[in-house]
Amino acid sequence: xxxxxxxxxxxxxxxxxxxxxxxxxxxxxxxxxxxxxxxxxxxxxxxxxxxxxxxxxxxxxxxxxxxxxxxxxxxxxxxxxxxxxxxxxxxxxxxxxxxxxxxxxxxxxxxxxxxxxxxxxxxxxxxxxxxxxxxxxxxx
Ligand code: 5GP
Ligand code: ZN
Numbered sequence: 001x002x003x004x005x006x007x008x009x010x011x012x013x014x015x016x017x018x019x020x021x022x023x024x025x026x027x028x029x030x031x032x033x034x035x036x037x038x039x040x041x042x043x044x045x046x047x048x049x050x051x052x053x054x055x056x057x058x059x060x061x062x063x064x065x066x067x068x069x070x071x072x073x074x075x076x077x078x079x080x081x082x083x084x085x086x087x088x089x090x091x092x093x094x095x096x097x098x099x100x101x102x103x104x105x106x107x108x109x110x111x112x113x114x115x116x117x118x119x120x121x122x123x124x125x126x127x128x129x130x131x132x133x134x135x136x137x138x139x140x
Contacts, residue, residue, distance in 0.1 A: 004049045009100035010138060013047050023071065027063035030071060037114055040079035042105040050101045052090040064103070071105055081107030084098065085114075 003010045011017040012031065022042055033041040044067055047113035050056045056064070068086065073083050089096035104134040108114065123131075 002048045004100070007049055007098070007100050009045050009098055009102065010049050013045070022066070022074075024068075025063065027060050028067055030067065038079075038081070038107045038109070038112060040075055040081070040105075040107045042071060044068070044077060044103040045100060051099050052096070052101055053088060054090070056078070058099055068103065075105050075107050079107040081109055084110045 003014055008017060012019045013029055019029075021029070021031045023030040023115075027046060027048075028044060029047055030042055030044045033043050044064060046056060046060045046064060048060065050060070072084060072086070075081060085104070085106040085108060087106060088102070089104075090101075106114065
């Protein structure tokens with residue numbers, strides 16, 4: 001399905017809601033996040049509605065992936081940021097609010113106050129091999 005009625009990003013693609021556009025091509029649209037975590041916080045979306053990353057077909061994903069380093073370079077140049085995070089949330093449990101797949105580019109500077117809890121764990125003996133094999137066997 002290409003346009004989903006109650007999807008805010010589909011409405012942006014359709015021109016029904018304005019956005020501050022950065023870039024577009026046949027497959028992709030990039031625009032500023034309306035609630036920036038930092039100046040220049042940018043979103044990249046496919047023009048066709050896909051809910052989450054696993055739903056995106058290869059041709060569209062290739063088009064999106066091609067823009068990741070390009071937009072990243074532009075973010076660094078334009079904002080003077082020292083780095084940036086690419087964030088891509090899938091599912092409400094992972095913080096996804098807008099159910100149209102999207103990538104965030106969040107410029108980062110020293111002491112910007114941004115961050116996340118990253119509580120690294122460890123595997124009991126044998127579990128890493130087990131879960132890696134399980135993931136490998138689940139690849140389609
Ligand atoms: P999520 O939490 O789903 O990964 O992030 C959705 C993002 O979309 C949020 O950062 C939010 O500020 C942004 N957003 C939501 N509605 C609009 C809108 O109408 N216009 C723009 N430009 N960004 C939006
Ligand atoms: Zn949509």
